Amino acid sequence: MENQWVKRFQEYFPGNNDRVRLFFAPGRVNLIGEHTDYNGGFVFPAALTIGTYMAIRQRNDGVYRLKSENFPLEVSIDTKQPIVYDKADDWANYPKGILQQLQKLGIQLSGADVLYAGNIPNGAGLSSSASIGMASALGFSVLEKEELPMLELAKLCQRMENQFIGVNSGIMDQFAVGFGKKDHAVFLDCQSYEFELIPLEIEGYKLVITNTNKRRGLADSKYNERRAQCEQGLEIIQRHIEDVNALGDLRPLQFKKMEAHLADETIKKRVRHVVTEDDRVQKAVAALENRDLLAFGLYMKESHLSLRDDYEVTGLELDALFDIQGQQPGCIGTRMTGAGFGGCTISIVEDGQVEAFKQNVAANYKQQTGLSPDFYVCEIGDGVKEIKEVKR
Ligand code: GLA
Numbered sequence: 001m002e003n004q005w006v007k008r009f010q011e012y013f014p015g016n017n018d019r020v021r022l023f024f025a026p027g028r029v030n031l032i033g034e035h036t037d038y039n040g041g042f043v044f045p046a047a048l049t050i051g052t053y054m055a056i057r058q059r060n061d062g063v064y065r066l067k068s069e070n071f072p073l074e075v076s077i078d079t080k081q082p083i084v085y086d087k088a089d090d091w092a093n094y095p096k097g098i099l100q101q102l103q104k105l106g107i108q109l110s111g112a113d114v115l116y117a118g119n120i121p122n123g124a125g126l127s128s129s130a131s132i133g134m135a136s137a138l139g140f141s142v143l144e145k146e147e148l149p150m151l152e153l154a155k156l157c158q159r160m161e162n163q164f165i166g167v168n169s170g171i172m173d174q175f176a177v178g179f180g181k182k183d184h185a186v187f188l189d190c191q192s193y194e195f196e197l198i199p200l201e202i203e204g205y206k207l208v209i210t211n212t213n214k215r216r217g218l219a220d221s222k223y224n225e226r227r228a229q230c231e232q233g234l235e236i237i238q239r240h241i242e243d244v245n246a247l248g249d250l251r252p253l254q255f256k257k258m259e260a261h262l263a264d265e266t267i268k269k270r271v272r273h274v275v276t277e278d279d280r281v282q283k284a285v286a287a288l289e290n291r292d293l294l295a296f297g298l299y300m301k302e303s304h305l306s307l308r309d310d311y312e313v314t315g316l317e318l319d320a321l322f323d324i325q326g327q328q329p330g331c332i333g334t335r336m337t338g339a340g341f342g343g344c345t346i347s348i349v350e351d352g353q354v355e356a357f358k359q360n361v362a363a364n365y366k367q368q369t370g371l372s373p374d375f376y377v378c379e380i381g382d383g384v385k386e387i388k389e390v391k392r
Helices: 001-014 087-103 128-143 150-165 172-179 224-240 250-262 267-288 293-307 316-326 350-369
Strands: 021-030 044-057 065-067 075-078 112-117 182-191 197-200 205-211 331-337 344-350 374-377 385-387
Touching: 001 044, 001 112, 021 128, 021 172, 021 205, 021 344, 065 172, 075 087, 075 250, 087 128, 087 150, 087 197, 112 128, 128 150, 128 172, 128 385, 172 182, 172 374, 197 267, 205 350, 224 250, 224 267, 250 267, 267 293, 293 316, 293 331, 293 344, 316 331, 316 344, 316 350, 344 350, 350 374
Parallel strands: 065 112
Antiparallel strands: 021 044, 021 385, 044 112, 044 182, 065 075, 182 197, 205 344, 205 374, 331 344
């Protein structure tokens, strides 16, 4: 893909070849730790080898011409005018939001011609938005010779989601897209931003993503509502226990003692998910480090059940996949991944069983839902970067 890039760019934006630069940001898959990031808990995502490519050549008039090979819509932004969200700008709101955030930091915006192409399925819960956001944040800032630390890029990209797009997401996606490393997963404490890269030693098994092909948009999903319910729960708990800054600080035993105070059944369930999930992530990572993949797989299944019963973000399609996949020979762990409400599952499947897994799951899922799933056997790759070796 890299080698055709400058040529493709040239077709859209004729001009000096030598000044075209190329960036790549991956998508991510979360192995365990769902809806814990904005609760100050732990997550365990990994960067994928699929993602967003961005070719860019600087201009000097403050204008950004944004094109994509995935969507026909092209958008031109004059950064001398206020940069505001516009629904009609669709996908281009992500790079626009990044420009607005860079402007807020006082970074000069010279303008650029930009061509994107991505191979992450949209709305599948594999973070196509953090991917285009992080590619843009790195590319736009590097062109201005502003080398922002990776954590700052991730936070800037999160602010873009929160303030510009209007989704109150946590830091997990941007962090994984930024700090991911080939064949490793990122064990991240979302409160302190301390993290450890854990080798994914899963010889004999493959990580298989299954896309429900039920599309969902985060902005119109119940995501913000779930987050608000967690905040309500936290407020009640803080009346009774000191030193709890976030639900991620609450240990399972403390939660047991708190249950009586959480009168609202829905709020209680939301808090229970966060507390048990946070505990599971830590245990699952320890299991992986002990090379106990079977235990890791069981934690994945428990995670799904908690997301289904307590957090209520799965839905018919994800639950159908979960049930079907759990019964397949060689599938030792499976769960929904990402925000939920559609999107994908992630499963650990024995090497020799992957083909049978795909066939059986596709047939059964189609029968139950009328939808055809897609499968991606995952490769775990590196975080966002500039691709320097480009044929021109
Ligand atoms: C989305 C958000 C993340 C995280 C997950 C759920 O991917 O962008 O911040 O909250 O949902 O774990």
